[in-house]
Amino acid sequence: MNRPIPRLVLAALRGGAGKTTISVALAVAMQRRGIGVVPFKKGPDYIDAAWLSLAASGPCYNLDTFLIGREQVIRSFSRHAPEGSVSLIEGNRGLYDGMNPEGEHSTAELAKLLCAPVVLVVDCDKVTRTIAAMVLGCQGLDPEVDIRGVILNRIGGNRHAAIARRSVEDYCHVPVLGVVPRLGDVDFPFPERHLGLIPPQEHDRVRGALSRAGDIAEECLDVERLIHLAQGAPPWNVDAIQHGATEEGIASEPVTIGVIRDAAFQFYYHENIEALVDSGARIVEISAIKGESMPAVDALYIGGGFPETQAGLLAENEGFRRSLRDAAENGLPIYAECGGFIYLGESLTIGDAHYPMVGALPISFGMEKRPQGHGYTVLEVERGNPFFPIGMQLKGHEFHYCRILSCEVGEYHLAFRITRGTGMDGKRDGMTRKNILAGFTHLHALGTPQWAPALIGAARRYRAERNNNAQSTI
Numbered sequence: 418m419n420r421p422i423p424r425l426v427l428a429a430l431r432g433g434a435g436k437t438t439i440s441v442a443l444a445v446a447m448q449r450r451g452i453g454v455v456p457f458k459k460g461p462d463y464i465d466a467a468w469l470s471l472a473a474s475g476p477c478y479n480l481d482t483f484l485i486g487r488e489q490v491i492r493s494f495s496r497h498a499p500e501g502s503v504s505l506i507e508g509n510r511g512l513y514d515g516m517n518p519e520g521e522h523s524t525a526e527l528a529k530l531l532c533a534p535v536v537l538v539v540d541c542d543k544v545t546r547t548i549a550a551m552v553l554g555c556q557g558l559d560p561e562v563d564i565r566g567v568i569l570n571r572i573g574g575n576r577h578a579a580i581a582r583r584s585v586e587d588y589c590h591v592p593v594l595g596v597v598p599r600l601g602d603v604d605f606p607f608p609e610r611h612l613g614l615i616p617p618q619e620h621d622r623v624r625g626a627l628s629r630a631g632d633i634a635e636e637c638l639d640v641e642r643l644i645h646l647a648q649g650a651p652p653w654n655v656d657a658i659q660h661g662a663t664e665e666g667i668a669s670e671p672v673t674i675g676v677i678r679d680a681a682f683q684f685y686y687h688e689n690i691e692a693l694v695d696s697g698a699r700i701v702e703i704s705a706i707k708g709e710s711m712p713a714v715d716a717l718y719i720g721g722g723f724p725e726t727q728a729g730l731l732a733e734n735e736g737f738r739r740s741l742r743d744a745a746e747n748g749l750p751i752y753a754e755c756g757g758f759i760y761l762g763e764s765l766t767i768g769d770a771h772y773p774m775v776g777a778l779p780i781s782f783g784m785e786k787r788p789q790g791h792g793y794t795v796l797e798v799e800r801g802n803p804f805f806p807i808g809m810q811l812k813g814h815e816f817h818y819c820r821i822l823s824c825e826v827g828e829y830h831l832a833f834r835i836t837r838g839t840g841m842d843g844k845r846d847g848m849t850r851k852n853i854l855a856g857f858t859h860l861h862a863l864g865t866p867q868w869a870p871a872l873i874g875a876a877r878r879y880r881a882e883r884n885n886n887a888q889s890t891i
Contacts, residue, residue, distance in 0.1 A: 422498050422653035425646060426459075426528045426535045427568075428508035430551055434540040435570040437465045438630065439597065439638070440507040444472035445631030446640045453502030457494070459524050460509030461793070461814035461859065463684040463721070469507065472627055476687040480506065480531075483522040483793055484812055485864035487530060493688065493863060494531060495655045503647045506533060512555055512562070516793070525562045532651050534565040536594060536643065541581050542571045549584035556589060565646055568595035568638065594646075595638035671699045672876035675714035679704040681731055682756055684721035684859065692862035692869035693718070698876070705760065706730045710740035715876035716750040717741075719757025721859055724774075725784050725818075728765050732772040745777035745853060748882070750803050750875035752868075753855035755817055758848070761855050766822060778848055778855060779825035790815040794838030794846075794858045802832040802849040804871040811865055813858035815839060833858075852879065 427443070429436045444454045456469035456477040461484060466477035478497050480490050498504040508524030512535070515523035528535050537555060539548055548569070556564050567585050572578045582593045634640055674693055678685065682705065690700060701714055706727060711717075724731060731738070745751060745761070753761055759782050765772045766783040796811040805811065815838055832854065833840065833847035839857070840846030846856040852875065862869050 418655050419652040420500055420655055421648075422500065422504060422650065423502070423644075423647040424498065424504040424506065424531060424533045424650045424653075425643065426506045426508055426524065426531070426533045427538060428512040428524045428528070428535050429538045430511050430540070430555070431514075432510045434538050435597070436507055436538040437468065438633075439538050439568060439570065439595070440465075440505060441468050441472040441627070442630040442634035443638060443640065443643060444469060444505055445627055446634035446638065447503055447505075447644065448472070448474065449631060449635075450640070450644075452644065453499070455498055455502050455504050457497075457504060457506040458509070459506065459527050461816075462509060463686075465507060466687075467683065469505070470687075471623065472630070473505070478688060479686050479861060480527055481522070481861070481864075482527060482530070483516065484814065484861045489863045490527070490530060495653070498653070503644065504533075505647075506531070512537065513558060520559075525559060528563065529559075529561055532563075532653070534563045534646055534650055536566045536568060536646070537564060538568045538570050540571050541569050541577070542573075542599070545577065545580040546584045548581050549588040552585055552589045552591070556591075564591060566592050566594040566643075568597065569593055570595075570597045571599045572596050573599060592639075592642070594642055597633065597637040600633075671697050672715040672873055672880060673701055673713070674698040674872065674876060675701050675703050675712065675717045677705050677717070677719045677757070677760075678702045679706045679727075680722075681705060681724045681727035682720050682722040682760070684754070684756065686861050689718075689860075689862040689869070692866075693872065696869040696873045698869075698873055705737055705741075706734060708734070708737045710736055711744050714749070715880045716752070716872055717744070718872065719751065719753040719760060719855075721755035721757060724756045724759050724765065725767055728767060728770070728772040731760065731774065738773070738775045742775050742777050745775070745851060748852050748879060750852040750872065750879050751777070751855070752804060752872055753853070754859045755815065755857050758855040758857060759819055761853065763825075765819075777853060778850055779827040779829065780848065781822045781824075782819045783822045785818050785820055788816065788818055789820045790817050790839035790857055792816075792838065794840065795836045796833040796838075796840075796846060796858060797836055798832060798847075799834045800830050800832045800849070802847065802854045803852045803875050804854055805832070805867065809867070811858070811860060813838075813860045813864075815857045815859065817857050819857075 454473040458466045469477040513520045761777045762780045798809045829850035831845035
């Protein structure tokens with residue numbers, strides 16, 4: 418079944434070229450015109466996706482052929498891209514940058530898979546006519562990639578803009594659809610940190626930043642032509658795909674899954690939450706910073722984030738830390754990734770400061786100035802754990818500045834062998850103790866479809882055991 422799905426890929430020649438700012442700006446400008454926007458993000462990323470979600474007033478979905486596979490990318494796009502709205506897809510890194518010299522899993526391959534037109538965001542700092550050479554190179558490397566326009570970013574002035582525009586349009590024969598000047602600290606709406614943009618949860622003027630981004634789009638982008646370009650994308654072939662809860666989830670009473678979501682823990686793929694709901698979960702959001710104690714839940718999911726920026730507040734909330742430690746000791750199923758892993762440990766050291774954490778795992782962490790693990794991961798399940806069978810392979814990603822300072826001998830083991838990535842020590846990841854599984858790898862529910870049902874199953878077993886224990890004491 419074919420249907421019109423307006424769509425557009427915003428790509429760049431490298432990471433840090435400004436495509437996130439321009440993607441957010443364009444989403445705000447479309448919203449101002451009453452045009453619905455559904456944002457998508459290529460690559461393992463939470464922060465850009467959070468800004469895109471706010472700009473579009475709706476969830477941002479991940480499209481990563483390594484993490485979730487080509488078939489699941491097509492299925493997810495078909496599910497989430499409605500008629501009448503523009504599907505705005507932000508690439509990652511350079512257009513052709515993938516996992517090998519053939520560009521496997523690159524933005525270019527995604528654009529071809531989705532039959533989507535591409536607009537290149539080019540960082541023009543200190544170059545003029547060479548911009549045309551770079552665009553020509555992108556056009557010639559793979560003619561199947563449908564490059565339909567260029568946005569000139571970080572332009573130094575009118576003369577710079579005129580030369581760059583004429584060079585692109587004369588030699589590359591594609592239109593320049595935007596000219597964005599260099600933005601100073603006052604004008605630039607999104608300050609950066611080592612992972613890219615500062616997350617909106619830590620930005621003190623979110624609405625002002627989005628409004629300024631929209632103004633940049635109005636002043637600097639040819640918004641109408643960009644919309645027209647998206648609307649001219651070829652019809653999308655949508656297969657009849659069944660969505661919703663599994664039969665097991667429908668037949669059983671929903672379990673309650675707690676999700677810690679606050680300024681410290683904010684890295685969640687929307688599809689992961691969606692998969693839990695589809696599998697029969699009721700989601701309860703919890704704050705480790707403001708919560709007084711753990712609510713009654715059947716399982717807990719702690720994502721990644723920046724516990725280091727909130728370490729003081731996390732440490733000060735001793736009541737919540739104690740209640741979470743008690744729940745873990747009593748067998749609460751807990752799945753934790755990266756920042757959540759750190760939080761479950763004994764302590765976090767940042768410079769000369771030492772912050773107590775939950776203490777559910779006998780491990781202490783320290784923050785470093787350089788990344789300790791960065792990129793895609795491939796894990797093999799070698800030992801028992803609450804969620805995954807032995808022999809299963811998991812694909813994920815990691816990005817952390819944290820290293821292990823000490824790990825006490827105790828009742829735990831490491832469930833995963835690393836075949837790609839760093840994890841805890843370059844060889845292992847996935848610390849398991851009681852009903853806890855925690856590690857540095859982030860998983861995507863569409864790439865690991867067993868994850869959500871496994872968490873639901875653990876929650877049901879825990880609830881049944883808790884109810885049986887309560888009845889036996891009556």
